Amino acid sequence: MIPSLDELLDGARIVSIPLRRRFRGIDVREALLVEGPHGWTEFSPFLEYDDAEAAHWLRAAVEAGWSAAPPALRERIRVNATLPVVDPGDVGAVLARFPGCRTVKVKVADPGTTLTDDVARVRATRAALGPEGRIRVDANAAWTVDEAEHALRALSTADLEYAEQPCATIGELAELRERIADLAIPIAADESVRKAEDPLEVARAGAADLLVVKVQPLGGARRVLDLVERTGLPVVVSSALETSVGIAAGVRLAAALPALEFDCGLATVALLTDDVARHPLVPIDGALPVGAVEVDPAALDRLRAAPEREAHWRARLSRCYGLAFGAATVTT
Template sequence: MQTLIDFDRAPVFAIPTIEPVGGLTVREGLLLEGPQGWGEFSPLPNERALVRWLTAATEPGTVGWPDPVRGRVPVAVTVPAVDADRAHQIAAASGCRTAAVEVGAGGLAQDVERVQAVRAGLGTGGAIRCDAKGRWDPDAAVTAIAALDRAADGLEFVTQPCQTLDELAQVRRQVEVPIAAGDPIGLHLGEAADIAVLAAGPLGGARRALRVAEACGLPCVVSGTLETTIGLAAGLALAGALPRLEFACELGTRGLLAGDLVADSRSLVPVDGYLPVAPMPPAPQADRIERYALTDPARVAWWRERLQSAISAS
């Protein structure tokens, strides 16, 4: 692997978010160039499965992505934990027919107002799902899901209302709204979930995520982790290759970043609620790499150590 990719000179980037998303105000990571193209290594701060992220980041530039079975995929716009007016604006301007709304970061009343605003922004025909990021205990989850289901005039599903599989199973037995669980690798979801969430980075790339989808035996929804266009392209490759794609993909996050590393014409912004599936990610632009280069020496060193840890463990 090291003979194919120059890890030592991998560009380190830092792009501010337009508003906090899941607690993030800046999205950082590295770009890795292989013989066939570029990949993104951007595990979240608390992520421990660094080898999976490294595999995902090197996949497009080495072995490539699996063959697609569709040329474009429907996309859900992500609405972070913003106030109701901003939530309405994001949903209405997205062009998407599905919205994934972050909840659980504040009070239930604010969550209800946000979901109501998204419903108004999407219209009556749009689908709404919520992502609690494991923030509730089972009792709080049951109460919140009922209130949010009413606010949405019907939720498509709720992702990760609690942390553990046992807690998810408790909630699922008490609510009618389907429950989605993240990180299904090696887990027997059993009674804990109706839907599995697949993200290319945490699962080790598009090819490995396809194997996870087959093994878990549940309907799957493809999600991202607030990547740049180069990282989002991996999620699109996964969505394009899934035998069945029953849900809009949570890959409509490019608009939550203040910039991108590719040319504007290649940036993955949904059009009429869809994104195209490409055979490889677009290459970054030199001026964008320079503009969004991480300049804090301590942070640069932290990222390079993180990358080296993944290489050593692989």
């Protein structure tokens, strides 16, 4: 059942958590948390997203808190480390926060950096991982087709597992995939799935070898499971830089997938300086446990957002509620 807006507003707790390093252009992560009948849940669309897009995140939050999770097929989820844009000399220190992770996702194509910087960062990652470690790069749709081809040929010496969203459009991804067929670097689609009016189009166009899926942006675990079944492509479950509450929903999705051949991008709590859980979801031996997290009331108080930010999130929740659920005001 769908909770009323008043129920959500009454239970809402808004937190503000600094990041260890600037990531995705932000230094602080904000989130709205609320406890439902099935546990705590999170609503945390990025600030630049409009209300129509953020409404998907609210549907996912309500699903996670007001309905049972899909049946789990596994108890632990292998996860990758995430490497922000750092100097090569800092790579080892960042990766130390991801104990046991055999896979690293390296952010590339960041504004203000060069391909030379990216190559040096990826090479330092390969040196830290050794020859058997897995490296994937994520350009967040920053390259043109020509830039992507040039960059991936330069980065290919690091034996890449895949390249995530190297270009912005589905047509560009399809063209790039043909151009670099000789490199045998798979293309993963992220924004072309979660920001598309039709998330299936990238698969129909033959523009990707695998999909990156995220619970909140795609509107909930059940919608993602349906999408995965309909595309028939392998997937990586990734985070949206959530607290442990949001990460737990991603872990439960990964646990419910029939097949899971790639390590998942769900270890991003390690990028935050603090967390709301008594036992934050950070990697142990390269994996995260499946299950709910216990929220620490003291952490909610310690991380409470400033009054003006609380007002922002409450207003945003109110606007998105109407888009997500219309006139629904059912209480549980």
